[in-house]
Amino acid sequence: MTERLRESLSALMDDEANELELERVLSQIGEDDELRSTWVRYNAARAAVTAQPVVNLNLDISRRVSAAIAAEAAAASSGTSAWQRLLRPVGSFAVAASVTATVVFGGQQLFQAGGGDPDFASPLPAAGVSPVGFVNSVGAMPVRASYGTQPIPQLQPAARTAYKELARQRMEQYMQEHAGQAALNSPQGLVPYARVPHIEE
Amino acid sequence: MRASPISKSKYPVLTTAKALICGGLVKASLLLSLILVPLLAPLGVAATCTDADREALAWLAKMSRSHHQQAYHGVITLQRGDDMQVMQVVHSVADGHISERLTRLTGQGAQVIRAGHPLDCRHPGQHILEHNKELASASCELARYYRFQMVRGERIAGRQAVKMHVQPRDLYRYGHVLELDRETGLLLRNSTIGAGDKLLERFQFADIAYGESPVTGIDIDIVHPAQHPRATVDKTAGPETGPAWSVKWLPGGFQATDEATGQDQRRTYTDGLAVFSVFLETLPRPIQPGEGVVREGSTISYTRGMRLAKWPVLVTVIGEVPLNTARMVADSIRAVP
Numbered sequence: 001m002t003e004r005l006r007e008s009l010s011a012l013m014d015d016e017a018n019e020l021e022l023e024r025v026l027s028q029i030g031e032d033d034e035l036r037s038t039w040v041r042y043n044a045a046r047a048a049v050t051a052q053p054v055v056n057l058n059l060d061i062s063r064r065v066s067a068a069i070a071a072e073a074a075a076a077s078s079g080t081s082a083w084q085r086l087l088r089p090v091g092s093f094a095v096a097a098s099v100t101a102t103v104v105f106g107g108q109q110l111f112q113a114g115g116g117d118p119d120f121a122s123p124l125p126a127a128g129v130s131p132v133g134f135v136n137s138v139g140a141m142p143v144r145a146s147y148g149t150q151p152i153p154q155l156q157p158a159a160r161t162a163y164k165e166l167a168r169q170r171m172e173q174y175m176q177e178h179a180g181q182a183a184l185n186s187p188q189g190l191v192p193y194a195r196v197p198h199i200e201e
Numbered sequence: 202m203r204a205s206p207i208s209k210s211k212y213p214v215l216t217t218a219k220a221l222i223c224g225g226l227v228k229a230s231l232l233l234s235l236i237l238v239p240l241l242a243p244l245g246v247a248a249t250c251t252d253a254d255r256e257a258l259a260w261l262a263k264m265s266r267s268h269h270q271q272a273y274h275g276v277i278t279l280q281r282g283d284d285m286q287v288m289q290v291v292h293s294v295a296d297g298h299i300s301e302r303l304t305r306l307t308g309q310g311a312q313v314i315r316a317g318h319p320l321d322c323r324h325p326g327q328h329i330l331e332h333n334k335e336l337a338s339a340s341c342e343l344a345r346y347y348r349f350q351m352v353r354g355e356r357i358a359g360r361q362a363v364k365m366h367v368q369p370r371d372l373y374r375y376g377h378v379l380e381l382d383r384e385t386g387l388l389l390r391n392s393t394i395g396a397g398d399k400l401l402e403r404f405q406f407a408d409i410a411y412g413e414s415p416v417t418g419i420d421i422d423i424v425h426p427a428q429h430p431r432a433t434v435d436k437t438a439g440p441e442t443g444p445a446w447s448v449k450w451l452p453g454g455f456q457a458t459d460e461a462t463g464q465d466q467r468r469t470y471t472d473g474l475a476v477f478s479v480f481l482e483t484l485p486r487p488i489q490p491g492e493g494v495v496r497e498g499s500t501i502s503y504t505r506g507m508r509l510a511k512w513p514v515l516v517t518v519i520g521e522v523p524l525n526t527a528r529m530v531a532d533s534i535r536a537v538p
Contacts, residue, residue: 020283163493163504170517171495171502174467174480178519180427181469182476183315185326185458187261187268187388190303190313190427191404192476194279194286195500199311199425 001034009038172197250341257349257365258341261473263386264379265330270294270320271385275358275409276306281402281498293413294320301427315427325458329473343473346370346454354380357389358406367474373452373526374475375401375499385411393499393521402498402521443483444512450533452526477520479530484513492531494524503527510536 005028008021028035175196182192193199250258274291291302299318305311323331329343347367354362360382367377376394381387390405454472469478488506495502499521505528506515516534518527 159489159491160493163491163506164495165493166506166515167493167502167504167517168495170480170504170515171497171500171519174478174502174517174519175500176425177467177480178469178476178478181458181478182471182521183427184324185469185471185476186474187265187327187330188391188404189268189290189292190301190315191277191279191288191290193303193313193425193427194277194288194305194404195281195498197497198309199305199313201425 001028001032001038005032005035006038009035176200250344253351254341254344254349257351257367258343260351260363260365260381260386261343261379262331264381264388265327267382267386268292268388269299269327271387271411272413273387273409273411274413276407277404278407279402279404284498287407297321311425313425313427325456326471326473326476329454329456329471342454346374346452346472347376347474354383358409360384360389360406360409362389371452372523373529374472374522377474380405382409395499395523402500443481444509444514445537446481446509446534447537448479448530448533449535450529452522452529475521477518477522477527477530479534480517480519481509481534482515482517484515487513488515492528494527501527503531505531507531509534510538512536 005024008024011021012025025035025039029039176193176199179192179196183190186192272292272294274289274293277288277290279286279288286308287306289302289304289306291300293300297320298316299320300316301314301318303313346369348370350366350368352364352366354364356362357380361384362380363383365377365379365381367379369376378390378392378394379388380390382389387409389409390403392400393402395401448468448470451470452472455470455475455477456472458469458471458476466482467478467480469476484506487508490506490508492503492505494504501518501520501522501524503518503524504515505517506513508514516531518530520527
């Protein structure tokens with residue numbers, strides 16, 4: 001693990017990471033064992049400091065999810081050669097999925113089970129789909145709800161992580177509309193559009 | 202795919218619609234300021250306005266008009282933390298209409314265009330900046346929220362610039378260092394400064410030329426026609442899908458950028474220099490109350506899960522304002538009965 005990566009990880013833990021640092025960590029966490037264990041350690045330290053319930057330190061969600069996905073990918077592509085399978089960027093794909101699994105799980109947690117309030121009777125089926133509208137914006141794959149609804153033990157401060165992820169996804173979702181208004185109302189012309197992570201038609 | 206050069210004939214219908222609502226907007230704002238000015242004057246607003254403020258406000262008005270009326274093209278960089286984006290801008294004026302084009306030169310091959318924007322179409326952000334001059338001593342509205350200081354400028358993109366320190370008087374907005382073309386008033390560099398004098402974002406021209414631009418060939422994947430306020434506001438209430446809502450608190454000096462209806466999903470506000478938008482989503486199930494924040498340069502995205510009357514909602518404030526502002530705005534959202 002490089003010093004730079006360690007800094008990025010630290011920034012991520014302090015909620016100070018920018019997009020670049022987040023990407024740096026995400027792109028490495030699938031391959032770098034040391035990075036992964038540091039991540040777990042940092043989380044444990046923070047949980048202790050913030051008096052959050054102690055989590056199982058042996059839990060390695062990204063490993064487990066990538067193993068599950070690798071198995072599935074292998075099954076799906078059993079027609080292709082071993083070389084092609086090896087060359088496939090399974091690492092990044094698995095990382096994206098593991099992040100997503102965390103997020104979906106957190107998202108589900110935000111929703112109060114049942115609610116007990118008849119006014120809030122859900123018009124949507126409760127199972128699987130997160131009604132907040134989480135999307136897998138890290139990888140290119142759609143959210144696989146099954147990874148999120150498996151009986152995974154308590155992750156990190158789930159609500160906090162989930163809310164941060166919500167804020168990140170809302171920024172992606174709404175930035176273009178906001179930029180449109182900013183472009184008309186600030187003296188920089190169309191420059192606010194440069195803040196949009198990904199411009200869409 | 203190659204981008205077609207800006208052509209007005211491409212959006213003929215849109216152009217007409219824009220012109221129509223623009224007339225409405227301008228009139229509404231003018232009327233508002235006519236009512237407000239006599240009200241504000243006795244409050245001694247003018248007294249807070251020093252000569253230095255007046256000089257700065259005159260430059261801001263010039264900047265806003267110049268950005269509108271000048272034809273120019275050039276290369277702009279936007280720096281946010283480690284990230285640097287480079288883009289090409291073209292701003293042309295013909296037959297009383299403005300055509301703008303922004304092309305990303307790094308990263309995503311995207312282009313944003315706004316064609317056929319009438320020259321006399323003004324938006325609230327521009328009114329705030331430009332009315333200061335016309336109303337001379339009567340309104341130093343902006344000086345109530347920012348402290349201005351003109352200092353010696355340097356050369357930017359080969360142009361001599363004047364430099365203006367813009368310091369917020371409260372904690373609800375960021376500071377700026379604005380550098381304007383000494384001759385035309387065009388904004389050449391804008392540094393957004395957060396708490397502790399931290400540079401959050403800097404946009405600047407690397408190269409600029411005045412006049413119409415030669416056609417260039419750049420690889421483009423996506424062309425996005427920039428939005429403009431809706432031509433028609435549909436006020437007929439559909440089936441009730443969410444609460445009608447309003448924002449009960451705004452930092453001083455902020456006003457809505459367009460007409461809002463009760464059930465709108467978005468509201469946007471500006472003080473002339475900063476802009477933020479509020480988005481509201483109605484959720485199908487109750488959500489554990491909480492908040493989340495992410496930052497990118499000077500932009501914040503603040504998301505809050507809460508309950509509005511009988512509706513569980515997710516409120517998101519996105520804009521170039523400090524966290525505290527976003528939180529207070531989200532706090533103040535109420536359902537309208």
